[in-house]
Amino acid sequence: MIVQDYNQHVHTLAFQLPKAGKLCCGDSFFIKTTEEYLICALADGLGSGERANESSAAISSLVEKNDDKDVEDLMKLCNEELRDKRGATVSILKVDFKKREFTYSSVGNIRFILCAPSGTYIYPLPILGYLSGKPQKYRTQTYTYEQGSKFIIHTDGLVLPGIKTLLNKGESVEDLSRQLEEYTKTLNDDLTYIVGQLF
Numbered sequence: 001m002i003v004q005d006y007n008q009h010v011h012t013l014a015f016q017l018p019k020a021g022k023l024c025c026g027d028s029f030f031i032k033t034t035e036e037y038l039i040c041a042l043a044d045g046l047g048s049g050e051r052a053n054e055s056s057a058a059i060s061s062l063v064e065k066n067d068d069k070d071v072e073d074l075m076k077l078c079n080e081e082l083r084d085k086r087g088a089t090v091s092i093l094k095v096d097f098k099k100r101e102f103t104y105s106s107v108g109n110i111r112f113i114l115c116a117p118s119g120t121y122i123y124p125l126p127i128l129g130y131l132s133g134k135p136q137k138y139r140t141q142t143y144t145y146e147q148g149s150k151f152i153i154h155t156d157g158l159v160l161p162g163i164k165t166l167l168n169k170g171e172s173v174e175d176l177s178r179q180l181e182e183y184t185k186t187l188n189d190d191l192t193y194i195v196g197q198l199f
Contacts, residue, residue, distance in 0.1 A: 002014070002015050002177070005031050005033045006033065007033050007034075008199065009033070009035075009038070009095075009198065009199055010038050010196055010197065010199065011172070011196065011197050011199075012031055012033070012038070012194060012195070013173040013174065013176075013194070013196070014031060014192070014193070014194045015177060015180070015184070015191075015192070015193050015194075016190075016192040017184060017190070017191045017192075019048045019049075019157070019189050019190050019191075020188070022049050022190070024049055024053045025053060025190045026044065026045040026046075026049060026052025026056060026190040027043065027044050027045070027052075027155050027190045028043050028045070028053065028056035028059060029041060029043070029060060029192055029194060030059075030060040030064050031194065036097060036098065037094060037095055037096055038094070038095040038097075039067045039092070039093070039094045039095075040093040040094075040153065040196075041060060041063040041078075041090070041091070042090070042110055042153050042154075042155065042192060043055070043056035043059035043060065043078075043088045043089065043091075044088055044090075044108065044109070044110060044155040044190065044192070045057075045088045046087045046088060046089075046130060047086065048190055051086050052086060052088075054085060054086070055082055055086045058082065058085060058088075059081065059082070059088055059090055062074075062077055063078070063092065071093075071094050071103045071104070071105045071140050072140045074092050075092060075107070075131075075138045075140065076138075078090050078092075078131055080133060082131045082133050083132070084133065085132070085133075087132035088130060089108020089109055089126075089131070090106065090107055090130075090131050091105070091107075091108075091110040091112060091126070091153055092106075093112065093153060095145075095198065100145060101142055101143060101144045102114075102142070102143055103140060103142045104140070104142075104143075105138050105140040105141070107126060107129055107131055107136060107138065108126060108128070108129060108130045108131075109155075109156045110126065110153060110156070111152075111154055111156075112124060112151065112152070112153045113151065113152060113163055113164070114143075114145065114151040115150050115167035116146040116148075116149045117148040117149065120146075121164060121167075122145075124139070124143075126139070145198055147198065147199060148197065149197070149198045150167050150170060150173075150196065151167075151195070151196050151198075152193055152194070152195045152196075153194045154192065154193035154194070155189075155190065155193075157188070157189035157191030157192070158191050158192075158193050159183060160180075166180070172197065173196060173197055176195045177195060180193060
């Protein structure tokens with residue numbers, strides 16, 4: 001499944017595949033682009049199949065209903081939402097186009113990296129663990145970004161050996177997605193990635 005969203009400030013492309021033998025993907029994502037901001041949430045439900053999807057889909061739905069809130073508040077709401085569910089790793093990205101900055105927070109093994117045209121990389125480290133309704137610490141960080149910066153957020157079903165090189169080489173989000181294709185064949189796990197470029 002491929003989903004694209006874009007305006008004058010950003011272009012995103014999301015790709016998702018379920019684990020081999022499963023009809024239902026345990027990952028879920030939500031992307032919304034407005035004139036003021038981009039919000040992007042990615043969740044990987046523990047395990048695979050329907051129960052994993054129940055947890056991850058709850059995160060997408062919650063962020064969709066509360067996309068005006070800041071990232072720290074959203075992470076707390078996501079944790080509450082997963083009480084009495086299987087649990088999920090969760091990442092939330094919010095980009096403020098006017099300020100040219102983005103805020104990111106993650107709990108678990110979802111990865112994010114941004115590559116700037118100047119050659120610098122931003123690679124926020126996530127908090128280990130997963131959200132399940134239990135008391136949880138968060139690391140929410142805000143960064144400025146350069147025009148033309150490219151980023152990827154992906155679940156652990158996508159194993160990338162040279163992600164920095166790949167981001168540097170990709171001319172566009174479609175080009176990045178084409179280069180990622182060879183890493184989407186194993187299907188040992190649910191797989192989701194979101195690539196984007198900020199203008």
